[in-house]
Amino acid sequence: MEESEGVSRLLAEAGVDARRLRDALGLLSDGSWWTLADLVRVTATSRRGVEALLRELGPQRSGDRFRLPPARAAAYRGLRDPAGGLTDPVGHLLDRHPGAVERMAGLIAGAPRGRQALDHVSATPGTVVRRALLLGARFWLPGARVLCVGDHDLTSLAVARLHPEAEVTVVDIDERVLAYIAGRAAEEGLTVRTRWADLRLGLPPSVREQADLVITDPPYTPEGIGLFAARAVEGLRDIERGRVLLAYGAGERSPMLAHKVQAALHDLALVTEAMYPDFNRYFGAEAIGSAADLYILRPTTRSRPAAAARADRFAAAIYTHGPSSVESRPTGAPAPRTGDDGFTPALLVGDWPKDTFPKTPRVRPAVWLAKPYASSPTHVAITVPPGLEPSTPRLLLATRADHVRLLLPAPLPTLGGPGTDPGDLWPELLSPTGPLAAVYEIKVTGTVVDAVRVPMPQDAAGRLVRGILDNAHGKLANTWREGLIRACDGLTKRQARAVVAEAAPWAEDVTPLELPAHRLDELPDAVAASLRLGAVAREPAK
Incomplete structure (x- = not known):
């Protein structure tokens, strides 16, 4: 049986790049059943190219699998170079x-x-x-x-x-x-x-x-x-x-x-x-x-x-899907609410319209997260563009302001709620039981998140956790070590360093802003463990 006219045309059109199609023909002619996805992956041919080949071939089909019957396969077996393809380097x-x-x-x-x-x-x-x-x-x-x-x-x-x-x-x-x-x-x-x-x-x-x-x-x-x-x-x-x-x-x-x-x-x-x-x-x-x-x-x-x-010049749109796709249209930042609550920002973080508090200092989110702000504003307003919502907890940790108001592009998603992206774990960090509760009392109203700093805890573990999160730009292990020395009278720097390493081996050389959510969740228990270890370490050997 001769090769079909349509297949010959596809191979001729592919020219020197025809090896991909020839590989697909060889696979379809080996007697095995092949899914479209497997043909695409094994031959590194686009789905569009494989579909065009299948249309011309008219192969046997079983569910989502294809093959050529033996009588027709004979015409195509010689098209594939048995030694074809580049050698796998490894x-x-x-x-x-x-x-x-x-x-x-x-x-x-x-x-x-x-x-x-x-x-x-x-x-x-x-x-x-x-x-x-x-x-x-x-x-x-x-x-x-x-x-x-x-x-x-x-x-x-x-x-x-x-x-x-x-x-x-x-x-x-x-x-x-x-x-x-x-x-x-x-x-x-x-x-x-x-x-x-x-x-x-x-x-x-x-x-x-x-x-x-x-x-x-x-x-x-x-x-x-x-x-x-x-x-x-x-x-x-x-x-x-x-x-x-x-x-x-x-x-x-x-x-x-x-x-x-x-x-x-x-x-x-x-x-x-x-x-x-x-x-x-x-x-x-x-x-x-x-x-x-x-x-x-x-x-x-x-x-x-x-x-x-x-x-730093790249926009938030870098993906091919979703709110951060290159085809998405950026939305302007809304003005922060002011009114009966007396909230007036002393600093604006993000891309704000020029006519919004024109005399108020502004800072880019990248700079905000990279280093502590030079002054200590008591009221900060932050706008979060679409696609950057997972940065919300870190944007809150990056300041010691008394009151932070964030404006989100959409209402805060409910963890596990309908239509929620399975990767949206960041809202859990803002919950009353999340790690940020040690720093802020958080209230959500639609697309507005108000975070008001809470008083310093009275217990030793709470104070140490709070001290670490208050110094979010600093090295976690250093802040932790100094806090341990204050909490455990007589503990040396060497002992404190060893205690932190034992309680949290993941704490070395990291700042709180870099900690993944699961480490932030582990922080209170690890701090409590370090206080127990510190109390033992300072006791003189008997």
Whole structure:
């Protein structure tokens, strides 16, 4: 049986890029049943391309699976090069780590569900393991610091499992991902530090200029790539020797999208040291063939200044879906309420209209979170744009004002309520039983959140927790240590440092603003434990 005219036309139109379609034809002709999603992922061909091929072929169908019957398959078997495709750069290393892919498959299956608003698409377990193997094959990892800028894929766990000699840190906006990574790492005896951050507002202080290698799989928009790559550069401690590994993919028919992304990387003065085509495979993202290339980027001496100049210019819109998508329309900030309650802001945080309190000082949220404000305003008004709502608890912690009024773009969501994004855990931090209750009495009226500072607690544990949260820009371990020394008369600095390390090993080098929600929740119990340990430590040995 001869090849159909429609199939011949598709192959001719594809030209030198026809290998993808030939691979799909070979799979459909091997006697197995294939789903559309599997054909897309295995061949790295866009869904649109595979659908066009299936229309011309008219294959057998069983539910959502396809194949060619033996009589028709014979005409296409010769189209595929049996030795085709590029050699996997680390495929030969997989046999040295039996069970690694299966273990990661279990971890990925148990991970929090992806959030469309954050452009989450899960990489396959094989991809995550191969990323870790490539790091070890290309770079010397003993003692190296690896930073994952966003890690819904759980690459951090794969790196920590295969290279325990490396120090691994994760920065992410999704509280669920951070809690899951920390929990699984603890179960397996791995060391993975977790830090909360919205990269649009900056990189956490504890990870700036600290990493030797940074790996990221950012939103696939020029804005998203540019922002994540800029933050990755800011995370490198040695700009001459560090590397950034970045995943990015575009459909075979969308070269201009790739051009815009590569232009964003060029603006950061990053050199493409290597690029492995279709290295990353995904469950989903079928528009780009469920695949992405892996770039190894080398910074230049111009990269850090370029990152500093460009990172803060990126708008909140960096994603392809949701309120922070590049196609969303920004909404203006409403004026803060004033009236019978006498609230008049002494400082405005965020993007306020010019005619709103024109003589009142203003500060950008990124600056607000980066360092303490020079003066001590008693009344602060903060506007939160769409998509930046998860930063609300940290915006509150970043001041010692008596009264903070936040204006949200929509009413505060009810945790677990209808239509709630599964990643919306930040409202729980504002609840009467949440960790911010130690600092504020919070009242919510529609889109307005009023936070009024409460008196200092009288008990030792409450005072220590409050002291830590009141110094949100300072290193948590330092504030904690000094508070312990005051609470436990006779405790030395060395003893206090050891007590904090025992009660909260996750507290070293982090500020309260960077703490993930699960660590903020653990803080009161950890503080109480440290006071008990401190009381024992100060007793003279018998």
